[in-house]
Amino acid sequence: MSNSSGAKATPLHVVARVRTLMRQLVTLLKNTVTYDANNSAFEKSIDMLYTGLKSFLDEHETLPLRIRKKEITFDDQVVYVPIGRSDALIHPMYRDGVRKLTFSKDLTREELTSFAATLVEARETDPYDSDLVTALWERDLANITYKAEDVYLETQEGIGIDDLVEEIRTARERGPEPDGTGPADFLLKELGLASGTGASLEAEVESLREEDIEKFRSQVMDEDDSRILERSSSICLEILESTSKDDVFCRTARFLGEICDWLVSVQEFMPVCSIISDLRTIAQQPEVPESTREAISDVIRKRGVSERLSEIESAMEKMSDAKMEELFCYLGQMDPVAIPPLCRTLAEAETRRVRYMLARAISIVAKDNVRDLEPFLGDKRWYVVRNISMILGMIANQDTLPYLEEVSRHPEARVRREVARALGRVRKPEGLRALKALMRDDNKMTRLAAVSAAGVIGGDSAGALLEDIIVGKDFETKATDEKRRVMEVYGTLGNGGVEFLEAYIEGKRGDASEASRACAVYGLATAGGSGARKTLKNLLERGEGLTRYAASEAISMLDGRTDDSARG
């Protein structure tokens, strides 16, 4: 019996051994996908294959395999046939052009593990970027060699590679072409170089030092992804600024977006901020056509889509504070399209610092697009509504008021309290309408927040609201600390309130208890000014009980204050 080359055929028992090895290789591939390197099942499969292969190679030196579309052969004998289309052994090899695979005698266990990992990874590699041959080339396995066909070079009509090979052979046989005679010194000038006569070739070559080479080598090795990305983004921006061709602009802008994606994936947020800022500057140039402006918007808009944001989401919780600040700058530059995904991320965020950073970022992005937050104010989760209310407070413009007013009736007290705070931040008298109700809320903390907010808004309307509370029927039933807080806030509204407080202390306004009047004394302290001080001194001299004690404390408070009214 002989094989196709006429040589004596390989004995059947040898072919059977190779078939077993192939089965073991497939098992190893499966286990590589399923298990970690230290898993016993994985260890067992690699040991089994390695032992078998080593034993075979010790006897035969090499194991050359031919990879065909539907089978693997050894010495023209079929040793493996794939079971299904998703076969992990033949498919990636054949698809990428591997036609011969050879295991050699000095094969190591590590090489085998690496080979299996490469085959498995090749199944998930984007064929646009890489393939199995490239991966094997990168691994550079000394004892697992391959021969690949250049299947990626599609020959088209006209001259093909074979013709070119033939032409090169002919040119080589023909020898060097005779040189031209025309002067070519102008080439130096075109290359921007000085005339080349000053250097001694030998001396210069001899002056080459190993340490200079080492320095250059480290320079190249230090050029990491971030540095390359930064430089290439600068180049793209240079092109964008100089081109007048719309298609070029759009293409370069899109590619810049790709660079941004990469920078974000390696958490280099500041260069992206700078790119976005530059793009916005370009878009603002009056001569920039609308289509170009749209291309820029598109690049910025795509930063904020869910898929891109989800990549950062998982990394947020582990970021350092400094990195978190960089991320805040980046997120703050997003297009409003990012508002919903950012809000969803906020809803899921686990730690307070992440939530706070996200809230700050959303408040910047949503500043002119408050309406985009509205859907989240109807969320069933109270804490989501609370966080959005906080963001509305951070935005702090008139547009937020209708939404805050709406949500001020939320059943959850913690939401209402946040709304009260937010209304204080907005500082618009129109916010007092909602605060009026919140000052009478069932929840004490909400009431206190509403009172403080009214104090921040200030003005006569706020003063009138607080007076209503103070003279109200149920004021007496409140806890002392709440009453004192209301009085203190009222005192901050200005000297106009001093008269009211004096009258209250004297019992001329409302039907107040001694405790309530004492609270009003603290209100006078926050009001400050000469009138309040005079009243407090009188109370200290002529007053009694709680009122006198409060006056004493209030004067101390005034003395401790550094503002002019206290000093006076």
Place this chain on the structure above:
Amino acid sequence: MTPQGAKLEDSRLLIGKDQAREYQLANELVGRFHVLLRNTRTHDRNNRAVVANAQAALAKINGLLDISGKVSFDIAGDSLFLNGIRLRPDFSNFQAFKSVVSHARERFIRSFSFDDAVDEDDIVAFASILSAVDPEEDEPYAQIVERMAAEGIAGIEIGHVEERGPCVARRKDKVPDPAEAVVSAFASALYFVGKSIDEGIADTGVTPRKMKRVVQLVVDSILASEEEMLSLTSLKGHAGYTHQHSLNVCIYSVMLAHRLGLPKNLLREIGVAALFHDNGKVDVPAEVRDKDGPLTAAELEAKHDHTSGGVKALSHFKEADRTILRAILVAYLHHLDIDGSGYPQTRREIEPDAVSRIVRIADIYDVLTSPRTASLKAFTKDEALTAILSNAGGQLDPTLARAFAHVMTRS
């Protein structure tokens, strides 16, 4: 990446202090042995230089024996392994490695090892025998063994290539001519770059994967047979000027980077960047691109646009791959000098990166030695290198200029 893959990559980084010392001694030993092979060809065994080198080699062998107890060199392909670990030559002893490996391979020596019985005389005798046996003669390996036995060399053993067994012998018959493999790689790269320049990257379905595959062939060919690849750069008349120029610059750049000791993956990045450095010329009018004489100011300006044209062409790719980004840097910066002269002048003051500086030198060399039209008188190799070195330090990176001259004069 699978967990197994990650583990392996990490383990590659583990190099101990002893191993580093072992590397150094082995490198030095190869250097000494290379000199010995040369000296024993022209000098007798008592020559002072021969003896001094043998003494130095013996010192290195003893140093290696102290560290690992054995000194065994294996040759596989173009690589030299010490005690099973591949040695990587540095710039200064690149030639020495090549010479020792080819010397051994031509005489069918697969391995040679030294033990503690070796002395100075053994080393001189061994080198003399290796120099004396002509590889063209019948069975050079057998002759070497015979002479070693006759001289009573005790501490050195050699291994025969054919000891690898029948499979190797059978495979050997089918091994293609390395020169043919180089021509094939050259043609593939030429075909590929030609299409992308003539028809544009956008229209020819060029992808990062295809670029890598093509340049991998070029890198492999350079690693396997540098001279063979270099010889093809001077051929003319079988391809358009820009096509051949692009490939030549790729070959020179990879050669230089290889001699500088840069890793294989980086050689590929550099190769891709160099191969596509002039892709922007697709938009430069042919009458400017191939003008048979000096360009006018307006023509120069039109030609200078090819740097941004290259970026425009390369930004066609749908993803920002590292290889593509490198190519973008080089396409844009390969005419910018280290002193800020050249073009394009950028608002953001972008300096040329290391790879652009390599390609700048390779580009100049090829432009001068292979002018754009056949009627122009090309610079000789020495003239071109002198021109490059005259501008080193000011405009061109001096280390790279000298290293390139070193590569070209010693190839």
